[in-house]
Amino acid sequence: MTFSLRFRAAIVSIALFLAFIGIWHIATRGTGTVAHMTPEYARLMGLTATQGKSAMPGPFDVGAKLWQHLKRPFYDNGPNDKGLGIQLGYSIARVGLGYLLAVIVAIPLGFLIGMSPLINRALDPFIQILKPISPLAWMPLALYTIKDSGLSAIFVIFICSVWPMLLNTAFGVAAARKEWINVARTLEVGTVRRAFTVILPAAAPTILTGMRISIGIAWLVIVAAEMLVGGTGIGYFVWNEWNNLSITNVIIAILLIGVVGMLLDQILARFTAMVTFPE
Amino acid sequence: MSTFDDPFGAGRELSRSGCACGQHRSVAEHDQAALTLRCEPVPTDEEHYQGVVASAVMRAMFPKDAARRAFLKSVGASTALAAISQFFPIKTATEVFAEGGMPEKKDLKVGFIPITCATPIIMAAPLGFYAKHGLNVEVVKTAGWAVIRDKTINKEYDAAHMLAPMPIAISLGLGANAIPFTVPAIENINGQGITLAMKHKDKRDPRDWKGMKFAIPFDYSMHNYLLRYYLAEHGLDPDTDVQLRSVPPPEMVANLRADNIDGFLAPDNICQRAIYDGVGFLHMLSKEIWDGHPCCTFAASREFITGSRNSFAALTRAIVDATAYASKAENRKQIAEAIAPANYINAPVTVLEQVLTGTYADGLGGIKTDARRVDFDPFPWQSFAVWMLTQMKRWGQIKGDVDYKSVAEQVYLATDTRKVMPGDGADPAGFIQVVLGDGQDLRSRQARGLSQQLQDQEGVVTVANSVSSPLPACGERSDCARRRAIRARGNLYIPRLSRQPLTATLSERALLVSTPQAGRGR
Numbered sequence: 144m145t146f147s148l149r150f151r152a153a154i155v156s157i158a159l160f161l162a163f164i165g166i167w168h169i170a171t172r173g174t175g176t177v178a179h180m181t182p183e184y185a186r187l188m189g190l191t192a193t194q195g196k197s198a199m200p201g202p203f204d205v206g207a208k209l210w211q212h213l214k215r216p217f218y219d220n221g222p223n224d225k226g227l228g229i230q231l232g233y234s235i236a237r238v239g240l241g242y243l244l245a246v247i248v249a250i251p252l253g254f255l256i257g258m259s260p261l262i263n264r265a266l267d268p269f270i271q272i273l274k275p276i277s278p279l280a281w282m283p284l285a286l287y288t289i290k291d292s293g294l295s296a297i298f299v300i301f302i303c304s305v306w307p308m309l310l311n312t313a314f315g316v317a318a319a320r321k322e323w324i325n326v327a328r329t330l331e332v333g334t335v336r337r338a339f340t341v342i343l344p345a346a347a348p349t350i351l352t353g354m355r356i357s358i359g360i361a362w363l364v365i366v367a368a369e370m371l372v373g374g375t376g377i378g379y380f381v382w383n384e385w386n387n388l389s390i391t392n393v394i395i396a397i398l399l400i401g402v403v404g405m406l407l408d409q410i411l412a413r414f415t416a417m418v419t420f421p422e
Numbered sequence: 423m424s425t426f427d428d429p430f431g432a433g434r435e436l437s438r439s440g441c442a443c444g445q446h447r448s449v450a451e452h453d454q455a456a457l458t459l460r461c462e463p464v465p466t467d468e469e470h471y472q473g474v475v476a477s478a479v480m481r482a483m484f485p486k487d488a489a490r491r492a493f494l495k496s497v498g499a500s501t502a503l504a505a506i507s508q509f510f511p512i513k514t515a516t517e518v519f520a521e522g523g524m525p526e527k528k529d530l531k532v533g534f535i536p537i538t539c540a541t542p543i544i545m546a547a548p549l550g551f552y553a554k555h556g557l558n559v560e561v562v563k564t565a566g567w568a569v570i571r572d573k574t575i576n577k578e579y580d581a582a583h584m585l586a587p588m589p590i591a592i593s594l595g596l597g598a599n600a601i602p603f604t605v606p607a608i609e610n611i612n613g614q615g616i617t618l619a620m621k622h623k624d625k626r627d628p629r630d631w632k633g634m635k636f637a638i639p640f641d642y643s644m645h646n647y648l649l650r651y652y653l654a655e656h657g658l659d660p661d662t663d664v665q666l667r668s669v670p671p672p673e674m675v676a677n678l679r680a681d682n683i684d685g686f687l688a689p690d691n692i693c694q695r696a697i698y699d700g701v702g703f704l705h706m707l708s709k710e711i712w713d714g715h716p717c718c719t720f721a722a723s724r725e726f727i728t729g730s731r732n733s734f735a736a737l738t739r740a741i742v743d744a745t746a747y748a749s750k751a752e753n754r755k756q757i758a759e760a761i762a763p764a765n766y767i768n769a770p771v772t773v774l775e776q777v778l779t780g781t782y783a784d785g786l787g788g789i790k791t792d793a794r795r796v797d798f799d800p801f802p803w804q805s806f807a808v809w810m811l812t813q814m815k816r817w818g819q820i821k822g823d824v825d826y827k828s829v830a831e832q833v834y835l836a837t838d839t840r841k842v843m844p845g846d847g848a849d850p851a852g853f854i855q856v857v858l859g860d861g862q863d864l865r866s867r868q869a870r871g872l873s874q875q876l877q878d879q880e881g882v883v884t885v886a887n888s889v890s891s892p893l894p895a896c897g898e899r900s901d902c903a904r905r906r907a908i909r910a911r912g913n914l915y916i917p918r919l920s921r922q923p924l925t926a927t928l929s930e931r932a933l934l935v936s937t938p939q940a941g942r943g944r
Contacts (some may be wrong), residue, residue: 181787
């Protein structure tokens with residue numbers, strides 16, 4: 144009796160998951176009462192101190208809390224306490240805006256670099272120096288010059304997602320098959336038309352790969368940026384719960400960040416599949 | 423003496439020694455107040471503000487307590503009020519302070535850091551103090567001190583909660599571009615503590631702390647200066663013998679648990695959280711280093727103060743109201759519950775309650791009570807600023823020479839008060855700055871003369887002091903008895919003053935009070 148590969152993989156996944164939860168549960172069990180305390184004193188202390196409860200929450204604590212959050216994802220208790228749905232919305236909006244700006248800048252510029260060896264050589268030193276800079280290193284400079292923390296966060300997203308797209312576009316454009324361009328030239332196709340009808344389809348898979356890398360980086364960076372800037376967003380949520388030393392909520396946020404990141408990646412993966420052509 | 427006490431009570435002391443809660447003159451009176459359920463008429467807003475305004479004026483005129491008390495004893499409270507009203511329009515100032523004009527801007531953003539020091543700023547939102555003054559204030563939680571500084575400089579926030587030395591540092595351009603900042607009100611006094619990891623239970627002598635790692639919230643903080651001061655007092659060089667690290671408060675508890683640091687000097691809610699989680703114990707409260715030290719301030723840029731005067735005035739009124747409310751022990755439990763949710767401090771209520779009510783677990787199995795563990799008093803003494811400046815100099819944050827006094831006046835006074843003499847009295851913001859600031863320049867020449875003479879002639883102050891101190895505080899003795907008591911000491915000049923007609927100019931009175939010869943000659 145053999146099951147399909149998919150089915151067997153699912154079984155292994157579930158087994159791994161259960162093992163993980165089990166180990167987690169055992170590792171975070173309480174150690175019993177640690178010290179003798181008078182009841183008055185115990186009332187002033189937390190469970191960690193009185194019952195020897197582990198500072199790390201167990202899987203069931205996290206599950207219960209997660210259920211609470213999922214039941215009310217869009218509550219709004221004022222500027223500093225909003226539901227997880229709203230926080231994620233803010234983060235996605237920031238990423239979307241910064242990312243869109245990056246697309247608008249990177250793809251035309253990438254085309255230019257890919258098509259003109261002169262511009263390629265001229266811009267190369269700048270790109271090489273700016274590319275490896277950690278996006279968060281731009282944060283103080285952005286805050287100082289833009290003078291607006293929301294825009295600064297968007298700028299940081301822009302700056303981190305622009306490089307992979309730019310380089311991939313340039314590479315994709317430059318790598319368009321010489322034969323195809325020559326054919327276009329023989330048929331006396333103009334430069335603009337050639338760019339859109341020949342080079343763009345040829346470079347599209349590479350460009351989209353760049354975009355897929357970029358969205359991943361942008362989503363990584365937004366959490367850190369929001370932790371720095373505060374106000375709203377899932378990064379702020381992590382920071383706010385960290386302030387309260389609520390590891391349970393931090394774990395939930397980590398989980399959700401992972402899920403949203405995966406979804407964003409999957410969306411771009413679909414697009415990539417759509418434009419890919421067999422050689 | 424708290425800003426909210428009667429400034430005309432001769433028995434009040436400027437330094438708030440006395441009972442545990444600081445609201446009463448003596449322990450006996452405190453107990454009496456606790457025993458009897460007094461039915462007092464609720465003071466109207468106007469009366470309440472008159473107290474605040476008069477208190478500030480009195481403090482400005484008599485920076486030395488002994489001189490103020492001598493003055494009040496000699497002329498009596500009502501005469502003093504009348505006399506001061508001659509050259510400082512307390513009534514007008516109060517009205518202006520209480521009413522103000524229409525706020526130019528109603529929707530304001532005020533930044534805060536989630537610690538108990540920010541209690542007045544935070545609680546004013548859920549308890550409706552901002553709304554009462556016609557403002558729609560959004561209190562925004564901020565990630566750290568550097569961010570709150572930048573956001574306030576960038577005008578994202580109209581005003582903000584800052585560490586007491588920060589407005590000075592910003593004004594001087596330390597760690598930021600020099601931008602004139604002002605402190606219209608202090609938020610809290612005391613309310614910090616030194617927490618050590620449990621493993622140092624037996625290392626209570628700071629002399630044994632060599633090589634330890636300590637966390638402080640920010641370089642420009644009272645925490646930094648107090649810890650350095652404390653270490654230096656015990657013969658340790660804070661720059662070489664120990665390691666001081668600037669760490670965001672929530673990470674302090676986690677770092678203490680992870681054994682990355684040995685202790686920290688931090689706001690009490692962080693200390694109490696470390697105790698609550700069983701990772702540390704309270705070595706000492708900061709009030710044991712300096713009782714009544716300032717910690718955090720309510721700060722705004724000079725630009726905001728001059729640009730939106732009425733908004734600023736309303737905001738300051740709300741903060742003063744909230745601070746007054748927070749200074750009362752009976753309100754503390756309610757405040758703890760109001761500021762604990764995730765929208766504000768985001769901490770267990772038990773922790774905040776222990777900080778605000780002053781009955782707390784010390785982490786070593788004992789329960790301690792200190793009602794003044796944290797207290798709230800808005801008066802921005804310029805001497806606070808001067809002390810901070812000396813510490814900045816001491817620890818090398820300021821290079822070169824700085825005129826402490828003028829910087830203190832600029833930052834802790836809020837405005838060029840020369841422009842807001844009582845003549846153009848329709849300037850609410852100016853008044854408030856004067857009232858809550860030092861008020862030095864607003865005093866008329868007469869008043870300046872009076873207080874200056876009282877201050878300068880140390881001998882007289884000593885005499886006045888020696889006269890006033892043996893007298894009973896509450897004035898139960900008749901004027902005759904007081905006069906007899908004074909006469910017995912050979913100081914005839916003071917009792918005579920009370921019989922001077924009210925119309926006598928203040929400079930005359932000043933002369934009478936301040937020069938023994940003049941009095942004796944009569």
